[in-house]
Amino acid sequence: MADADQTAGPEGVADERSLVFVLGPGRSGTSTMAGALSYSGYRVPEAIKGNETNPSGFFEPRWAVNFHRRLLRATGVRTLDTNPDVLERLQDVLTDAKIRDELHDWLAPRIEKHGRVVIKDPRMVWFRDLWVHAAERSGVDPRFVIMLRHPSEVSSSRSNYYNSREVPAVAGWINVALMTERLTAGSPRALVHYPDLTADWRSQLGRLRDDLDLRLTPPPEERPHPVDDFIDPSLRRMKPGWEDSEVPVLLRDLGDRTFDALRTLAVEGDSDAIAADLEQLRAEYATAHSDALAMVRSTMFRFGDERAAKARRKARAKAKAEATKVARATRAERAAAVPPPSLARRVARRVRSRVQRDR
Template identity: 50%
Template sequence: MAGALSHAGYVTPGALRGNETNPKGFFEPRWVVQLHKELLKRSGMLALDPDPEGLAIVAERALRDGLRDEVRSWLEARFEESPQLVLKDPRLIWFLDLWTGAARDLGVEPGSVVMLRHPAEVTASRSAYYDARDVAAVAGWINVATLTEQVTRSARTVVHYPDLLADWRVQFERIGADLGARFEPAIDQRPHPVDELIDPALRRMSPDWEQVAAPRWLRDLAERTYQALLRESNGEQVDPAEFDALRTEYLEDWHAAIGMTQVERRRTIRKAERRATRAATAAASAAVGEPERRGVRDRASSAARKLLGR
């Protein structure tokens, strides 16, 4: 989608080059990607993080003073080069308020194009290319999908990825109608630069729950979330209360899972504490006395608890 927009009058500033996994290019601004990676690393969050408190965690641990000014300055310089920008990054949802606020400071009202792919397809892709575990990947998809739905309600178009590959012009007509997007050349021009980019072979994974090692209840919730978003991508007006109910169900499941694993979590923390204590004590035993060794053990135990705190 970002590549198609970049061939229809929009600019992806400083885009990353393609590689063997994505030879046509990622169409992601390098500066934006590097900023988001730094902020997510600082917060300990993942791009598709399953934690429903993710936005609060990012705000508390990663957002620094002056960041909005920095983003606004970067945007302002890019707008001097082009009045129409497309910013794509898989991590963008965690910082959408930051970018929306900076854009509005500059008198620009942004809109969101939400790309929809089946959660089994996304999970297979992440397992193949990012070594993600299926349960966490499915949970992360549900969390990010329902969160994205919530924070983009004011101005968005949901586009089903296979529909984009099948007929990109139909999807661009919807984007133009929903978000007021303007395209150059006009989408009715034939041939069009986007025609050279769109290729059905860009879809390398197929949706198949049988190949996903996740519990049935989690797959069921992911499927129902996907189906609701799919209906919206087909032009149906989906009641926001339906999306809210899906989000609430995920929150309940998340807290239930945390509760069920508390005992094992405590065991894991205690094991880590004991290993860290033994290693630190062994390293210090030849050089320090008993009071110092106790201090080493206490610090090692505290470090282990912090390490496993989330």
């Protein structure tokens, strides 16, 4: 069954164009935010259906997910990549005219059809420039909603639902959170703490409406409202904290301070002081990442040498097996090509053999 457009509120009109991008790592509340917007008049085109990890639905377009996955595979970038310089790998993709046209050709008719559209995918931040370019070509100035959730909650939730490792998950959270802030700086944006959304969604959607100039239908003040039945505070199953965590103290500290800085940004808005704090955190994370690579570099080289030697042994064994197989086949072909001896020759051999025995 094909994925269907997902909305529960009144349909947007074609001449009313509004586009919202919801950013944040998996398990940070992006589905809840995109869902709340879909219950307030925004449309999720061809949305992926829910499953046991997210029964209410993911509220993300399947086409966008497949598009992002394809580009990440082509560039060797992970959804929660830990490399602070990983954007360099994406530059060719972000400026590729064919890829830009592909995205625009998908997005433009959906904005034309639905008017108000919300796009969400945890991989989306890496392709921010592609989406902004496609939106502007479609005549829309996009808004960004960035979901915040403490890294200990996100890593625990990902470990439970996606079987991911906790240490790289926290490192990836720090890197992607800082990258998201940097890539959206100067754009119309709002940061939302996930527990604030589940505790009082009306005030959070009201803030988004006012700060980002969104038209929400029905408005959050209306009672009853479809979002009342959609947002369940019990969905927040994980609590913040590093108890029983294997994450090193250095990463815990960086994660805590990164979250605190972004939480302050969400409450107080942009300021020179917060911008300076975030730049300092980026520098500290880059140093930690570089130091970690330096510590394991010799092991990585040795592992690489061992893998190369193993590959050579495997190749030699395969070549030997192939050669043996060919030799056997050749002998069999030659044997099959020799004609069987005639009856007379067989009789003569037997007679000679018997004569020799009689002697």
